[in-house]
Amino acid sequence: MSTSATLEPMAEMMDEMAESLPTTIDRVVLTGFMGSGKTTTGRLLAEQLGWNFRDLDSEVERREGRTVPQIFAESGEAEFRRLESAALASLLGQRRLVLALGGGAPEVLGNRLLLEQTPRTAVVYLQAPLETLVERCERAAETGETERPLLGEAETRLRRRHPLYDRLADHKVTTTALDVEQVCEAVLVKLRG
């Protein structure tokens, strides 16, 4: 066996260790307002850790066979919240999971209790000022990437939710001036303590 053939698996192992988390963490849950970067950060974080990634909105859409805007328009927010809570409960049993919540999930007390009581789960709040969040969401709406039925209520919703995100969080990262790689790195630094 050549030297490089013996060294390559070791180099891979060291790479993996470099991206690993403390063994006390089985799940990373990203929370924060619409446009805070939960989905893009979560996807990259999961890739770097070699873990699974799930997005709560996509999970609701997959289980329901309807898009989030369709559910809001046809069944209303209360029904969307029920579907969201059911999807959350079903996902939290998984290990080696990075989960991006929907921005409104922490408004529901049952969701907050579930997150607080699920062991080995690190909750990270991705925060940014209202103007940045709204700007990002408007851009996503213009490009047809994501339509957000509650964007018109951004100011009142953020005011109501910020203390909830804050209290739920084990760690907080301000994403304002950061690109997705930098946010991901900042999250990893916090999680490794």
Ligand code: S3P
């Ligand atoms: C919502 C946020 C959305 C989605 C739905 C409602 C909210 O998720 O769940 O449009 O209440 O803030 P994102 O935070 O991923 O945009």
